[in-house]
Amino acid sequence: MKNGMHFIRGLFLKDMPQNSSKNHSSNQQLDVTSHTPKSPRTKMVRSSDDNEKKNLVKKLKDIEISVPIVYGNIAFWLGKKASEYQSHKWTVYVRGATNEDLSVVVKRVVLQLHSSFNNPMRVVESPPFELSESGWGEFEIAITLHFHSDVSEKPLHLYHHLKLYPEDDSGSLSVKKPVVVESYDEVVFAEPSEGLFARVQNHPAVIVPRLPAGFSLPPVPAEDADKRKRIDPKDNPLTQWFTNFSEADELLKLAAARQQVQAQIARVRRQLSLIDGQHQQQLKPPSEL
Amino acid sequence: MDAKDILGLPKISLPIPQEKKSRPQKDSQRKPDGISREVYALTGGVAPLMPSIDVNQLKKRQQPENEKITWEWLSFTNSARKDDLKLYHWVRVVNGTPPSGDYSFAKYNKSVDVIKYTDEEYEKHLTDDSWTKEETDQLFDLCERFDLRFVVVADRFPSSRSVEELKNRYYSVSRAILIARAPSPADVSGHPLVKEPYNISQEIDRKRALSMVLSQTKQQERKDAEILSEAKKIMESRMAAKAAQDAELAVTSNTSPEGMEKTTAPVETASPSNVQATSGVAPLMSMADNAASAAASLRMLRVYLRTYALDQMVQAASSSAGLRTIKRVEQFLQELKVNLKPKVPTKAVCAEHLELRKEILTLLNLQKLLQNKEEGSSYREGSYTETPDTPKDRSFIPDSVSFGAISTERVGKRDQKRKGPGREAPSSPAQSNKRPRKLKATDS
Numbered sequence: 001m002k003n004g005m006h007f008i009r010g011l012f013l014k015d016m017p018q019n020s021s022k023n024h025s026s027n028q029q030l031d032v033t034s035h036t037p038k039s040p041r042t043k044m045v046r047s048s049d050d051n052e053k054k055n056l057v058k059k060l061k062d063i064e065i066s067v068p069i070v071y072g073n074i075a076f077w078l079g080k081k082a083s084e085y086q087s088h089k090w091t092v093y094v095r096g097a098t099n100e101d102l103s104v105v106v107k108r109v110v111l112q113l114h115s116s117f118n119n120p121m122r123v124v125e126s127p128p129f130e131l132s133e134s135g136w137g138e139f140e141i142a143i144t145l146h147f148h149s150d151v152s153e154k155p156l157h158l159y160h161h162l163k164l165y166p167e168d169d170s171g172s173l174s175v176k177k178p179v180v181v182e183s184y185d186e187v188v189f190a191e192p193s194e195g196l197f198a199r200v201q202n203h204p205a206v207i208v209p210r211l212p213a214g215f216s217l218p219p220v221p222a223e224d225a226d227k228r229k230r231i232d233p234k235d236n237p238l239t240q241w242f243t244n245f246s247e248a249d250e251l252l253k254l255a256a257a258r259q260q261v262q263a264q265i266a267r268v269r270r271q272l273s274l275i276d277g278q279h280q281q282q283l284k285p286p287s288e289l
Numbered sequence: 290m291d292a293k294d295i296l297g298l299p300k301i302s303l304p305i306p307q308e309k310k311s312r313p314q315k316d317s318q319r320k321p322d323g324i325s326r327e328v329y330a331l332t333g334g335v336a337p338l339m340p341s342i343d344v345n346q347l348k349k350r351q352q353p354e355n356e357k358i359t360w361e362w363l364s365f366t367n368s369a370r371k372d373d374l375k376l377y378h379w380v381r382v383v384n385g386t387p388p389s390g391d392y393s394f395a396k397y398n399k400s401v402d403v404i405k406y407t408d409e410e411y412e413k414h415l416t417d418d419s420w421t422k423e424e425t426d427q428l429f430d431l432c433e434r435f436d437l438r439f440v441v442v443a444d445r446f447p448s449s450r451s452v453e454e455l456k457n458r459y460y461s462v463s464r465a466i467l468i469a470r471a472p473s474p475a476d477v478s479g480h481p482l483v484k485e486p487y488n489i490s491q492e493i494d495r496k497r498a499l500s501m502v503l504s505q506t507k508q509q510e511r512k513d514a515e516i517l518s519e520a521k522k523i524m525e526s527r528m529a530a531k532a533a534q535d536a537e538l539a540v541t542s543n544t545s546p547e548g549m550e551k552t553t554a555p556v557e558t559a560s561p562s563n564v565q566a567t568s569g570v571a572p573l574m575s576m577a578d579n580a581a582s583a584a585a586s587l588r589m590l591r592v593y594l595r596t597y598a599l600d601q602m603v604q605a606a607s608s609s610a611g612l613r614t615i616k617r618v619e620q621f622l623q624e625l626k627v628n629l630k631p632k633v634p635t636k637a638v639c640a641e642h643l644e645l646r647k648e649i650l651t652l653l654n655l656q657k658l659l660q661n662k663e664e665g666s667s668y669r670e671g672s673y674t675e676t677p678d679t680p681k682d683r684s685f686i687p688d689s690v691s692f693g694a695i696s697t698e699r700v701g702k703r704d705q706k707r708k709g710p711g712r713e714a715p716s717s718p719a720q721s722n723k724r725p726r727k728l729k730a731t732d733s
Contacts, residue, residue, distance in 0.1 A: 061534075147592065151592075152591055154592055156593070184632065185634060186634060186636070188587075188593055188595055189591065191588060207636075249633075250628070250638050251637060251641060253626065254631075254638065254641040254645055255641065257625040257627050258648060261645065261648045262648060268655040268659050272659050275663065279662075
């Protein structure tokens with residue numbers, strides 16, 4: 001169908017009208033109301049708050065906010081009290097990287113345990129987002145983070161392999177020293193809404209970039225102090241075992257590696273240009289072509 | 290057998306005459322009654338042990354003997370015929386009374402209801418510029434005679450009209466009459482003629498397109514498939530560019546459809562050149578595009594893990610590299626004592642990691658290039674595509690990533706064509722960087 005093909009080609013040569021930018025409208029629009037207690041909780045509200053809501057919903061392009069988290073498990077061997085089926089007591093958790101309160105963005109955490117557990121699907125509704133159990137086996141736990149509606153509609157999945165036994169095979173199980181396995185990661189929220197940005201910009205758990213100068217955010221009622229008075233994670237007895245993740249070490253190593261590679265690249269380039277110089281001389285007389 | 294006889298084993302001698310006896314028995318059994326020998330052999334030469342169909346399941350033949358059946362040669366009439374032709378055939382006569390009823394095939398004499406209009410109606414509703422009343426009448430007459438088989442009607446039509454024209458006239462006349470005769474428009478609005486009128490231009494186009502598809506040669510089919518796949522690629526790159534909404538990306542995506550367009554133009558020439566041209570343009574675009582589409586897809590996600598993002602970007606960056614190259618990059622990283630997956634993936638760390646990977650890729654590509662050149666210089670006719678690399682090499686330092694992509698591509702090709710004919714190069718070092726040369730047999 002030659003005609004058809006030409007038609008298609010013509011389509012691509014002309015610029016198709018752009019309709020992308022403001023299309024992520026309003027699955028978020030309703031839910032902003034949950035954080036501004038003034039506005040009524042109705043769907044199609046055409047009130048004076050409409051403008052304000054629109055501002056809150058507007059997406060901040062090219063801006064991302066990230067929440068560094070650490071997830072993992074701590075396992076204590078029960079020693080004398082250990083039985084065949086309950087040899088360890090372990091806790092799997094998701095925490096802020098600096099032990100901050102994640103409930104600013106996380107609504108609840110769902111953990112899917114091995115099917116041999118009763119009610120393998122466990123839900124933790126409030127911080128600290130952790131779950132303690134006793135058992136004998138290591139398995140993969142599927143952790144799902146559900147966020148507040150103004151943060152994200154979609155949940156995020158993490159996977160953690162529960163570790164009970166220490167790496168070294170000598171297996172010096174000690175009751176006092178637990179096995180700790182943690183993974184650092186950052187949850188990135190791309191193009192957050194203005195409302196969300198305003199809400200979290202001063203929260204220690206969230207890394208918020210600088211807004212371009214002159215940018216003004218709509219006013220949002222500050223997080224109530226009593227909301228913060230939930231269980232302060234710093235009082236958690238497990239805190240002493242948490243690893244401190246620092247990026248400095250890694251950055252240093254990476255910078256050093258890059259320098260090395262760049263030096264090598266420069267060297268190879270010099271060699272290449274040398275050879276090309278030789279080639280140019282060789283090809284000066286017309287060769288057989 | 291004689292040996293056994295000699296040894297005096299009398300018992301064994303008995304079966305022999307038995308076999309001889311059984312064989313003639315079998316032979317006589319082999320001649321079955323009723324069916325030929327060959328057919329019987331199909332069953333394996335033995336009668337079936339069990340009947341394959343249960344006889345009780347079969348319908349008993351309904352033949353009560355109180356009826357007398359005879360067959361007679363009688364005449365009959367066919368109501369479907371307009372004349373009174375009387376033909377003869379065999380008839381099953383039961384008890385002396387011949388069967389009654391119409392000829393059994395008369396019911397199949399169906400015909401189409403072709404509308405008949407009066408002259409008045411013609412004057413009122415059906416006059417048309419291109420059709421005279423005569424022609425219309427002829428058309429309808431033919432339609433009735435030939436049961437709306439328009440192809441036949443078109444053949445027999447006195448003045449030459451195309452099938453579509455005839456159909457158009459017929460359907461529009463019928464439609465007009467229907468509407469005119471209907472007591473109210475609502476009554477006929479359900480009628481298919483009224484609901485979906487015949488669209489002559491659409492029909493002409495459709496048939497033309499159909500005939501073109503039918504008459505496509507194999508070559509055209511191939512070309513169409515190529516164009517379709519390129520169109521798909523353009524679509525995808527366009528989607529990525531749109532989602533990203535980056536000015537820079539818009540530029541690259543504009544060049545890529547143009548690049549594709551230019552490469553499809555020489556499709557008319559030999560296909561090997563086509564393959565090389567598209568594959569040449571593709572990797573350059575692919576590097577930038579991959580990064581762009583990876584970034585776009587991440588943005589689409591809204592919520593994602595930094596490690597996931599890093600994986601995507603790493604994949605995008607190394608998409609143009611083969612599996613071996615990727616392994617070598619990882620080896621390099623290990624030699625440098627860098628974790629393959631950073632332990633503390635913050636934004637800065639991930640960015641550095643990605644840059645490091647890209648630089649390692651570049652380094653590996655450069656090393657390969659160097660190796661090839663060193664080997665190439667040992668051949669006297671070392672006039673490969675290496676030389677045009679040099680000016681590009683110098684001018685490309687800021688954009689090491691895409692350069693790496695081009696040279697990987699070319700390096701791959703050169704590896705295949707080690708002993709190929711030399712190409713002259715030095716005359717035009719200042720070539721457009723985005724288009725690698727097509728390796729043609731003859732050169733200017």
